[in-house]
Structures are given as structure tokens and as C-alpha cells.
Amino acid sequence: MDLLRQGYLAVKVKTGEVRQIHGLPILVLKSTEKFSGGWMTGSVPNFFLAKEGVLKYAVVNGYLIDLENPTKQEFRNRIF
16 A cells, blocks of 8 residues: 555566466556556556545556555456
8 A cells, every 4th residue: 555655556576477366456567567557448447546746546457445545455456
């Protein structure tokens, strides 16, 4: 959550298997340097919503995360 609050949507890792499932609320990249941000019909969105320059919400792999009052959520994301 701290990385999301700082404005990071993704991290790059050295270990882990591509397509391996993890429970983190952030994108994990292994085989690629880039990921899709924003939104497009038929794709999974990744972006932040801010008010007056302060991050309020993150949408990561389609999950809506309240950065000020995060609720306990189960995340199922894959390593890219």
C-alpha cells in the first residue's frame, strides 16, 4: 500500500515465474519493462484518481483501492 500511496503502480522483480499468481495490490513485472496504463475497452485498467494533486484511489488490474481507507481485499494478480 505504501508504494501505491507514493504513486507506484508496478515493481520490477528478478525472481518469480511469469504468470505466477500473487496477492499484492500492485503490478509485478518480470519479463517486461512496460505495462498498460489508463484504460481501453477490453483491457484491464491501471491508473490513479487524485483530488487537488493528492492520490485518493488506485485502480490496479481492475481492482479499485481506496488509498486513504483501504479495506481488507483479496487480490489475485499475475506476474507479467
